Amino acid sequence: MSQTSKIEIRSLRKSFGSNEVLKNINLDVAKGGVVALIGPSGSGKSTLLRCINLLVVPDGGSVRVGDTRFAFGDGSKLPDVKTLAKFRATTGMVFQHFNLFPHMTTLENVMEGPVTVRRMAKADAETLARAQLAKVGLAEKADQYPATLSGGQKQRVAIARALAMEPDVMLFDEATSALDPELVGEVLSVIQQLASEGMTMVIVTHEIAFAREVADRLIFMRDGVVVEEGPARQVIDNPQEAATRAFLSHFHRTGALPPATTAS
Amino acid sequence: MYQWDFGILWTYRWLFLNGLGVTVGFTVVIVVCGLLFGLFGAFGTLSRFRALRLLALTFIEAFRCTPILVQLIWFYYALPILAGVEMTPITASALALSLYGGSFYSEIIRGGIISIDRGQSEAGAALGMTPIQTMRRIVLPQAIKRMIPALMNQSIIQFKNTSLVSVLAVPDLVYQSQVAAHDSYRPLETYTAVAVAYAAILIPLTILVRRGEKRLAVSE
Secondary structure, three states: OOOOEEEEEEEEEEOOEEEEEEEEEEEEEEEOOEEEEEOOOOOHHHHHHHHHHHOOOOOOOEEEEEOOOEEEOOOOOOOOHHHHHHHHHOOEEEOOOOOOOOOOOOHHHHHHHHHHHHHHHHHHHHHHHHHHHHHOOOOOOOOOOHHHHHHHHHHHHHHHHOOOOOOOOEEOOOOOOOOOOHHHHHHHHHHHHHHOOOOOEEEEEEOHHHHHHHOOEEEEOHHHOOEEEHHHHHHOOOOOOOOHHHHOOOOOOOOOOHHHOOOO | OOOOOHHHHHHHHHHHHHHHHHHHHHHHHEEEEEEEEHHHHHHHHHHOHHHHHHHHHHHHHHHOOOOOHHHHHHHHHHHHHHHHHOOOHHHHHHHHHHHHHHHHHHHHHHHHHHHHHHHHHHHHHOOOHHHHHHHHHHHHHHHHHHHOOOOOOOHHHHHHHHHHHHHHHOOOEEEEEEEEHHEEEEEEHHHHHHHHHHHHHHHHHHHEEEEEEEEHHHHO
């Protein structure tokens, strides 16, 4: 599998102070694969996600995305800022709290990566940005500032911003957790559309029904270790581990997705 | 009841104007230099390098925690003796006031930068920006908006602090009015006029900045 996988993580370790957040994590994501990371808060799933684009620098193990591989731990030097920046440009990330740039219009937010990082001409970047905004259904909001948008719209702009870098993989860090329930659907439908286009994705989520629908693999984490892993439907419908069963019992695992998911 | 006679001041108009010119010119110099020291202090304290952090912190606390009057006298009288550095009163006071102002600007600038949500720099980094690009494109444009009221406040204090350079016989507005007051025996009129002159310059400035702030706030 490691030959064809887009993301490969081996023996990953991370501690914050004396708190060991990730203990020997291994993870493979196939090209075009969608992996959902679930687990209680504090389980390390967000940290794991942030290790994939090195927003969090691991203490040990290795991370490979595409052809770029970094090893961490004894004797390995930390990558310098230029190398890190170049690597991150190939991975898109969407945050729980959107983190849109409030001093820029929606269009400028989406143009920022292409212009500043990829040195694209302004006119080309604008064309690209408008196309991405249209893709998430917000073409008409191009000239508005983020403060005027709803949470769901903000998150869709954030997705467009990440997509404008034309990344190899997309990472979603609880992308719908800060949204009002009625706005969750519009964001999930955009993610679902990306999945259907073959984007490689890792999704940290609390939307179990969505994970079941969209992800092909599911990983359940607790206390910094992978407790259970397998095809998403299989793990959700028929969890093998007691911890997984206990966690999943808090959720409606099946049933209709939030309304907007069927709209597009 | 005291008989006011402001007419007497007309005799000294060139003296006042001269002094006012020195005061304003001095303020421009110490605000600009102070902001440069402030940038050094702010980025120094935020640096990854321990030595730089320590240097910036020492600078900030040395100048923030000692009185400006003492610094002025120290720069003019002590440096020549201790370090053999001779300075004109103007250089000594410009340097002391710039460093003093810079120590406060440092904290304002640093405060502005760290007040920007971490998520903003994370979003920049996730797009593939270097830390410098993130600072320039994402953090600073937002931080500067927040710094402006405090920077303006500190600059007003700096403008008024220039009055202290008269102790080193720098011919600013206050120094020249001392001359006028001694000559005319009219200190009340003289110093009232000086106070009005300071206010007459500062109040329009504060109004201008308030307007500017409102315009900048549009996007938020």
